[in-house]
Amino acid sequence: MHRLDPRTKIMGTFVFLISLFLVNHFAGFGLAGLFLLGLILISGVPFRFLFRGLKPILFLIVFTMLINLFMTSGTPLMSLGPLSVTEEGLYRASFMALRLVLLIFGSSLLTLVTKPITLTDGMERLMSPFNRLGLPSHELAMMMTIALRFIPTLLDETDKIMKAQTARGADFESGNLFRRAKGLIPLLVPLFVSAFRIAADLAMAMEARCYRGGQGRTRMNGMAFGKNDVFAALILALYATGIYCLRIRLG
Amino acid sequence: MRIEVKDLTHIYSEGMPFETVALQDVSFTVEPGTFVGLIGHTGSGKSTLIQHLNGLLKPMSGKVLADGVDVTEKSDISRSLRRKIGLVFQYPEYQLFEETVLKDVCFGPKNLGLSQEICEERAMHALRLVGLDAEDVRDRSPFGLSGGEKRRVAIAGVLAMDPEVLILDEPTAGLDPKGHNDILNMIQSIRQARDLTIILVSHNMDDVARLADRVLVMENGTLVMEGPPRSIFIREEQLRQLGLSLPSATVLMQLLAGKGYPVRTDVLTAAEAEEEIIRVFG
Numbered sequence: 001m002h003r004l005d006p007r008t009k010i011m012g013t014f015v016f017l018i019s020l021f022l023v024n025h026f027a028g029f030g031l032a033g034l035f036l037l038g039l040i041l042i043s044g045v046p047f048r049f050l051f052r053g054l055k056p057i058l059f060l061i062v063f064t065m066l067i068n069l070f071m072t073s074g075t076p077l078m079s080l081g082p083l084s085v086t087e088e089g090l091y092r093a094s095f096m097a098l099r100l101v102l103l104i105f106g107s108s109l110l111t112l113v114t115k116p117i118t119l120t121d122g123m124e125r126l127m128s129p130f131n132r133l134g135l136p137s138h139e140l141a142m143m144m145t146i147a148l149r150f151i152p153t154l155l156d157e158t159d160k161i162m163k164a165q166t167a168r169g170a171d172f173e174s175g176n177l178f179r180r181a182k183g184l185i186p187l188l189v190p191l192f193v194s195a196f197r198i199a200a201d202l203a204m205a206m207e208a209r210c211y212r213g214g215q216g217r218t219r220m221n222g223m224a225f226g227k228n229d230v231f232a233a234l235i236l237a238l239y240a241t242g243i244y245c246l247r248i249r250l251g
Numbered sequence: 252m253r254i255e256v257k258d259l260t261h262i263y264s265e266g267m268p269f270e271t272v273a274l275q276d277v278s279f280t281v282e283p284g285t286f287v288g289l290i291g292h293t294g295s296g297k298s299t300l301i302q303h304l305n306g307l308l309k310p311m312s313g314k315v316l317a318d319g320v321d322v323t324e325k326s327d328i329s330r331s332l333r334r335k336i337g338l339v340f341q342y343p344e345y346q347l348f349e350e351t352v353l354k355d356v357c358f359g360p361k362n363l364g365l366s367q368e369i370c371e372e373r374a375m376h377a378l379r380l381v382g383l384d385a386e387d388v389r390d391r392s393p394f395g396l397s398g399g400e401k402r403r404v405a406i407a408g409v410l411a412m413d414p415e416v417l418i419l420d421e422p423t424a425g426l427d428p429k430g431h432n433d434i435l436n437m438i439q440s441i442r443q444a445r446d447l448t449i450i451l452v453s454h455n456m457d458d459v460a461r462l463a464d465r466v467l468v469m470e471n472g473t474l475v476m477e478g479p480p481r482s483i484f485i486r487e488e489q490l491r492q493l494g495l496s497l498p499s500a501t502v503l504m505q506l507l508a509g510k511g512y513p514v515r516t517d518v519l520t521a522a523e524a525e526e527e528i529i530r531v532f533g
Binding site (some may be wrong): 161163165166169170171185189190192 | 305307334337338340343345346347348358359363394408410412426445
């Protein structure tokens, strides 16, 4: 799974995400969940990595659940003052939460089994048919690659500057919102200066290696669909058909 | 100020696959007024060590005491002690951010809660200490200065906080020979003017041999040698194994001794080498 062609993986994730929106019954989620569970087991990615991806949007999930729980009208199950929980609300809330969790798991699985560079390469190839319509697919992919590449660099830089300013008595943690925002100036100004310096250096280094955009550029590691990709596509098609049938039968 | 480091241990990303032991049971004492040279190859734990000295990093175990008080505590005493320990990072010019040089140097003292006048007074004094024409430079943008000047401004920014201990992490990295010498001479004159304790992290053995009273040698997160430079730089074999070299004057004397000339080989600086050569050949 780690070695599948990135295009297969991206398209696969795409199909999976769309399938989650087609599902209109719990049985559909059952199938999707089983499918995903199988993929996770094959990939060998530990579950705790997947749960870590869930953390940042936990708030969103809980919020959606609460809204759906209380705001859906229907047969009341119990009520607490003006708020009442309805049968339909409970159904919708758990439905939404399941959908969100599966969405996150599905897309984090893609990033966990694909190197970022391969991922952007795959996107570039998938977007390349739109070149004729004026979409600069190579440039977009290159921008993404560079942005991803420099996240750790900039984090490092932030850490260094933060420490240096702390050593000069700067305080990033206390005070009200306004004071805190003002306290960020000694961090942000040097960070921007550094970012521009790094960008200029990178541009220089790229030009020194004769980079001039995507036109006529060839690749060192070409992409090719293999037997495994065909196999994966077949499984995917089977899964999609399953979801579609469930939708028609139960919907 | 007397700094005591006791059994200091620090581990980065503990419990993760990338876990690395950066410091392991490091202990030493820096007496007030000494000039300490801290050497060791890249990744030996020098930077991690100095960040502990003013409480930027918290030790996993062990203690850093300044005049007997733990610097990592949250009390007011230990905070005020931390402020007496000035830390100049590598490439400090990247921390400049204000519109004018004066404002930037004032940033530190202002954070100490001093009045505008005292801040400016201190800033001007610090700018003069680092050898800049304070009157000329005060209203210029720090981003318009040369690399060496920027670095001086950044060092002035730390000096303006009036530290008792000044820690410098490779203050001459990336400077040309003149800038290099200027910065070192500046450090020496500041030390004399302020009676500071100085800890200098350096890869340049000549500088360490010339300036330091004591030398600490780090390897793989542990302190492997400690002592006056003369007792350190005669252990050539051991230093080589650690990936470190000898001061060039010492190397010269060893070459001469190897050719059979009766010169002393415990010479550390160019001036001492000159004396010794005149003594033997003069």
